[in-house]
Amino acid sequence: METLFGGIEAGGTKCVCAIASSFNNIRALTQFPTTTPTDTIQHAITFFKDQIKKHGQVKSIGIGSFGPLDPDPQSSTYGSITSTPKPGWSNIDFAGVIRSALNVPVGFDTDVNAAALGEARGGAAQGLTTFLYVTVGTGIGGGGLINGKLLHGLVHAEMGHIRIPHDYESDPFPGICSFHGDCLEGLASGPAMKMRWGQAGEFLPPTHQAWPLEAHYLALGLMNFICTLSPQRIVLGGGVMNHNQLYPMVRTRVLSQLNDYIRSPAIREEIEKYIVPPALGSEAGVLGAIALAQEVADTIA
Amino acid sequence: METLFGGIEAGGTKCVCAIASSFNNIRALTQFPTTTPTDTIQHAITFFKDQIKKHGQVKSIGIGSFGPLDPDPQSSTYGSITSTPKPGWSNIDFAGVIRSALNVPVGFDTDVNAAALGEARGGAAQGLTTFLYVTVGTGIGGGGLINGKLLHGLVHAEMGHIRIPHDYESDPFPGICSFHGDCLEGLASGPAMKMRWGQAGEFLPPTHQAWPLEAHYLALGLMNFICTLSPQRIVLGGGVMNHNQLYPMVRTRVLSQLNDYIRSPAIREEIEKYIVPPALGSEAGVLGAIALAQEVADTIA
Secondary structure (H helix, E strand, C coil): CCCCEEEEEECCCEEEEEEEEECCEEEEEEEEECCCHHHHHHHHHHHHHHHHHHHCCCCEEEEEECCCECCCCCCCCCCCECCCCCCCCCCECHHHHHHHHHCCCEEEEEHHHHHHHHHHHHCCCCCCCCEEEEEECCCEEEEEEECCEECCCCCCCCHHHCECCCCCCCCCCCCCECCCECEHHHHHCHHHHHHHHCCCHHHCCCCCCHHHHHHHHHHHHHHHHHHHHCCCCEEEECHHHHCCCHHHHHHHHHHHHHCCCCCCHHHHCCHHHHEECCCCHHHHHHHHHHHHHHHHHHHHC | CCCEEEEEEECCCEEEEEEEEECCEEEEEEEEECCCHHHHHHHHHHHHHHHHHHHCCEEEEEEEECCCECCCCCCCCCCCECCCCCCCCCCECHHHHHHHHHCCCEEEEEHHHHHHHHHHHHCCCCCCCCEEEEEECCCEEEEEEECCEECCCCCCCCHHHCECCCCCCCCCCCCCECCCECEHHHHHCHHHHHHHHCCCHHHCCCCCCHHHHHHHHHHHHHHHHHHHHCCCCEEEECHHHHCCCHHHHHHHHHHHHHCCCCCCHHHHCCHHHHEECCCCHHHHHHHHHHHHHHHHHHHHC
16 A cells, blocks of 8 residues: 655645645645634644545645744744734644644645755755755745755744845835835735736736846845855746746846856856756645655654 | 874965864964965975874864865865966865875865864854854855755855845945955955955944944845854854954844844844854864864764
């Protein structure tokens, strides 16, 4: 009998749950709105109980969640969402409740680290030990593997909140981050685009001046990540990146901003393989959660 | 008999070589100017040959070098300085020449990664698995341990070259980086201070407006590193940081720029233990190289 794993992609607006034996073999999948923690987590538990009856027991469950959260297994608040602005979700022991209800090991990390792990195990970052996954959507977030392990450190990365140059003369928009104003997320997230231009990115024509400006800010962000972490690759995803024209625009600007300072053939000669879209498609988030479950099972085994 | 290790701190202007059994027990130490690669490396070899006769064989030698360089043991150019602007030093197989001449294993990394390893093994970062060492002097550089290993990735970090906000109205100075103009190093390195104010930092009085501006830029840099890597601590050293008044000024500005976004007690409540000076003093560089030698010996053992 094949080993089964469970995954929960917990986003700010919706949750996706799945049971799978591998990335190519999803046995069951459901999605529902993220409401109160009690209702949302109960919804997930009910799904898994039903599906376990049908398909058999899962070896472990992975949760890739919105945050901020505590991903440190040594910490007393491990598995909890911590100080989120999302009403009711602060100090919720997400992993603990799932573990108790289903009696299986639970892996818990940020949605972006889960997605990064998914790309490493079966997507655009296979075989790499140090790479970044950056998502540009409702927010801007980043995760990744560094020296073969998920990036944690003190808490977890908050890559969207780095500060970058902002020329108020050419772009007087002040930014929308409630903490930092014109940080990367404040200037270049989906909601920032919508606020600056009066309509969401999906309604802006490909020739709109929004796109070169967006590519400019994203390239500044990626340049900073490259100088700080020296990733072997950057997987760049999220709703805003569905505008595929952005990829070549971002790549060109990363090259011109780096100005040939980092003399690696991977950047200088093959930038189109260096900054790439995710390979896991629309199920990337929940497959990342499955990857977290596989990892926690590997750790125990 | 105690095990002995050799260390070479290769800076752009001087080299320091030492033999030591531990951080507290340096048996011999010398320093000489960095001139041509042939003369400089021969000088180091002669020192080690003489000292080995006197004190006994070393188990391994560590080299912490200026760069850019190739620190990847899997690479065909491992151990070489690559594309440095320093005349004559491009494509010099530094580690290979030392290894052949002295017939011992050689560890090779950036000066900042060596210093980081030194601080981890016997300095201000003992027991930490993910922290940064940032130096502010002739240039600005960063290294560190991530998930317990030195940070490498594609090449190595070039943290001084991140881009940060630069308000030309309050600071019209264009920056001095020949690649990026007003990157962090271009705005806040020692030579940038000297160029902006007409005299070097050591001649500027503590009340000079140079210091709050310097602290502002360094805080922007550290904020970006914190958001990108979530280090457990930042060890902040280099010649510019000999102006000790900078530490509290940088800490205050990091807190105000983060604006309570990252809710870790280590940052919110104990910032004076989070951003700290190096503990290894004036021999930090060569002790870092000794730490690299110890690490390469541990790897072989």
